Amino acid sequence: xxxxxxxxxxxxxxxxxxxxxxxxxxxxxxxxxxxxxxxxxxxxxxxxxxxxxxxxxxxxxxxxxxxxxxxxxxxxxxxxxxxxxxxxxxxxxxxxxxxxxxxxxxxxxxxxxxxxxxxxxxxxxxxxxxxxxxxxxxxxxxxxxxxxxxxxxxxxxxxxxxxxxxxxxxxxxxxxxxxxxxxxxxxxxxxxxxxxxxxxxxxxxxxxxxxxxxxxxxxxxxxxxxxxxxxxxxxxxxxxxxxxxxxxxxxxxxxxxxxxxxxxxxxxxxxxxxxxxxxxxxxxxxxxxxxxxxxxxxxxxxxxxxxxxxxxxxxxxxxxxxxxxxxxxxxxxxxxxxxxxxxxxxxxxxxxxxxxxxxxxxxxxxxxxxxxxxxxxxxxxxxxxxxxxxxxxxxxxxxxxxxxxxxxxxxxxxxxxxxxxxxxxxxxxxxxx
Amino acid sequence: xxxxxxxxxxxxxxxxxxxxxxxxxxxxxxxxxxxxxxxxxxxxxxxxxxxxxxxxxxxxxxxxxxxxxxxxxxxxxxxxxxxxxxxxxxxxxxxxxxxxxxxxxxxxxxxxxxxxxxxxxxxxxxxxxxxxxxxxxxxxxxxxxxxxxxxxxxxxxxxxxxxxxxxxxxxxxxxxxxxxxxxxxxxxxxxxxxxxxxxxxxxxxxxxxxxxxxxxxxxxxxxxxxxxxxxxxxxxxxxxxxxxxxxxx
Numbered sequence: 001x002x003x004x005x006x007x008x009x010x011x012x013x014x015x016x017x018x019x020x021x022x023x024x025x026x027x028x029x030x031x032x033x034x035x036x037x038x039x040x041x042x043x044x045x046x047x048x049x050x051x052x053x054x055x056x057x058x059x060x061x062x063x064x065x066x067x068x069x070x071x072x073x074x075x076x077x078x079x080x081x082x083x084x085x086x087x088x089x090x091x092x093x094x095x096x097x098x099x100x101x102x103x104x105x106x107x108x109x110x111x112x113x114x115x116x117x118x119x120x121x122x123x124x125x126x127x128x129x130x131x132x133x134x135x136x137x138x139x140x141x142x143x144x145x146x147x148x149x150x151x152x153x154x155x156x157x158x159x160x161x162x163x164x165x166x167x168x169x170x171x172x173x174x175x176x177x178x179x180x181x182x183x184x185x186x187x188x189x190x191x192x193x194x195x196x197x198x199x200x201x202x203x204x205x206x207x208x209x210x211x212x213x214x215x216x217x218x219x220x221x222x223x224x225x226x227x228x229x230x231x232x233x234x235x236x237x238x239x240x241x242x243x244x245x246x247x248x249x250x251x252x253x254x255x256x257x258x259x260x261x262x263x264x265x266x267x268x269x270x271x272x273x274x275x276x277x278x279x280x281x282x283x284x285x286x287x288x289x290x291x292x293x294x295x296x297x298x299x300x301x302x303x304x305x306x307x308x309x310x311x312x313x314x315x316x317x318x319x320x321x322x323x324x325x326x327x328x329x330x331x332x333x334x335x336x337x338x339x340x341x342x343x344x345x346x347x348x349x350x351x352x353x354x355x356x357x358x359x360x361x362x363x364x365x366x367x368x369x370x371x372x373x374x375x376x377x378x379x380x381x382x383x384x385x386x387x388x389x390x391x392x393x394x395x396x397x398x399x400x401x402x403x404x405x406x407x408x409x410x411x412x413x414x415x416x417x418x419x420x421x422x423x424x425x426x427x428x429x430x431x432x433x
Numbered sequence: 434x435x436x437x438x439x440x441x442x443x444x445x446x447x448x449x450x451x452x453x454x455x456x457x458x459x460x461x462x463x464x465x466x467x468x469x470x471x472x473x474x475x476x477x478x479x480x481x482x483x484x485x486x487x488x489x490x491x492x493x494x495x496x497x498x499x500x501x502x503x504x505x506x507x508x509x510x511x512x513x514x515x516x517x518x519x520x521x522x523x524x525x526x527x528x529x530x531x532x533x534x535x536x537x538x539x540x541x542x543x544x545x546x547x548x549x550x551x552x553x554x555x556x557x558x559x560x561x562x563x564x565x566x567x568x569x570x571x572x573x574x575x576x577x578x579x580x581x582x583x584x585x586x587x588x589x590x591x592x593x594x595x596x597x598x599x600x601x602x603x604x605x606x607x608x609x610x611x612x613x614x615x616x617x618x619x620x621x622x623x624x625x626x627x628x629x630x631x632x633x634x635x636x637x638x639x640x641x642x643x644x645x646x647x648x649x650x651x652x653x654x655x656x657x658x659x660x661x662x663x664x665x666x667x668x669x670x671x672x673x674x675x676x677x678x679x680x681x682x
Contacts, residue, residue: 169631
């Protein structure tokens with residue numbers, strides 16, 4: 001084993017936001033293994049206090065550019081629950097549709113642009129333009145389709161406009177629905193090619209079983225709605241999240257850790273895959289099998305493949321949703337439900353691309369926010385990232401310093417962490433070794 | 434002609450402006466070919482301190498942000514602000530309305546002394562900004578236009594007329610006639626009236642025009658029996674950062 005090792009990666013690149021990795025080994029003893037987060041705190045809970053009910057979804061969307069649709073809907077669902085608003089079936093289907101494509105956009109960005117360069121021996125997507133032009137072009141086409149879907153339904157690709165409490169300010173036209181269906185169908189050849197490429201990538205061998213938490217639903221592969229499910233054997237209504245999901249302050253840290261049944265848990269594509277495999281489309285299941293992804297999967301690196309499998313499922317399910325909406329007939333009158341303001345509390349839980357996302361609002365009788373609590377997937381994952389790092393470092397300690405640095409960065413990147421999101425309340429966090 | 438070296442940086446913000454650069458999709462490869470991106474943490478591992486043009490996203494909201502901004506401004510010959518947080522402060526300024534100390538206490542309780550947070554300000558409160566790419570998020574086409582102008586040494590044209598002009602061109606029904614409030618009368622256009630086109634009132638995410646017709650906004654509010662308080666929430670959503678020389682209504 002290497003006697004001494006001192007690695008500092010600042011900042012970790014190809015993740016959203018600013019995080020640093022520090023590894024310090026002295027006389028074969030790990031002195032420090034840190035994922036430091038110097039990203040600025042944002043104070044969204046304070047920003048929301050006193051705001052009118054129509055504003056939180058627009059404000060909290062700005063927590064994160066990559067998952068603005070997820071924040072928008074966690075927020076809208078919290079407000080609708082507080083007021084008892086019942087959106088139409090058409091609205092719920094359109095919401096599921098836009099939700100799929102933020103996930104496709106985000107998963108594509110991560111798998112092809114942020115993670116793939118590691119496996120293809122490049123520092124970024126830029127050299128891949130020369131060495132692997134096919135991969136880059138497929139990724140750009142997929143992203144373009146997903147962004148266009150979000151734009152058609154939401155009014156723009158980042159920070160959607162039409163998505164409001166009660167429903168939609170504007171719904172797509174019939175022509176746009178058909179256009180979306182054509183766009184979706186045209187992605188299949190690219191997905192087929194992607195599968196062939198991904199099959200050649202070798203994920204590092206590393207297994208550490210942990211608790212996997214995600215939404216779950218009787219019918220759907222849950223993204224927009226459902227109950228909260230743990231692989232440790234419990235299911236709860238999202239409104240009761242505080243009975244299971246805890247936050248604690250860690251020594252030498254201003255950031256909070258989350259824990260549920262044990263010291264840490266994992267959220268995101270791999271948790272959804274492990275908990276809801278049977279709800280995936282047939283094609284998504286076939287692709288998973290081709291990639292060697294089976295339940296239960298305890299290898300965090302396989303999160304990259306789980307994200308790809310979810311892309312296939314989202315395309316399949318979106319075509320189904322469009323058919324269902326068209327069969328019922330688009331109806332402008334069903335775009336908005338009545339909103340009657342009243343005092344109360346509501347919790348909105350959704351699956352952001354990176355995992356479970358919770359907004360919890362309390363309103364006064366004028367419809368102004370009294371109190372807000374937001375729990376973000378990347379925060380939920382921090383404790384698990386550190387425990388993975390603790391377990392993984394001894395396995396690779398005989399490698400060169402450069403190899404160790406890259407391997408640890410790849411492990412962190414596999415989580416697709418979104419640090420801008422997580423620092424709405426977190427500033428610096430240190431691992432206690 | 435050698436390719437201009439460009440650094441893309443994020444201060445306090447959501448990363449959405451950098452994402453919109455990655456979202457350029459069919460133009461992204463051309464962009465990579467036309468400029469040499471030497472710093473872009475969100476997408477590229479390699480980074481360098483050798484750049485001519487700095488594109489800066491995000492507000493200054495911590496001492497660390499300020500140190501980074503000062504460092505960048507010493508190197509870059511041209512500074513381009515990208516997005517609302519960087520250009521006008523954006524939603525980050527809502528923290529100022531609540532009070533920085535109070536916000537720290539609400540979110541961090543007895544650990545608030547650990548937190549590096551200062552009053553949020555747009556970057557031009559500290560450094561000279563050469564060009565602004567406006568909006569939350571900015572239009573992709575505008576990002577491309579500004580970069581293209583910089584490459585050929587032309588001054589980018591950013592509209593300085595209100596969003597109402599764009600609504601009229603597009604034939605949109607006025608938001609006030611739909612029973613909604615809207616900041617379009619005094620807000621800077623260039624977005625193609627994106628929000629009113631989606632039947633949602635303008636929230637002035639591109640800031641205000643240099644010479645806003647305050648009387649027109651007042652007349653409009655009077656016509657629809659609204660008071661200034663009725664649109665104050667919309668007014669300060671992106672524009673809560675006070676600036677001494679910035680004209681406001």
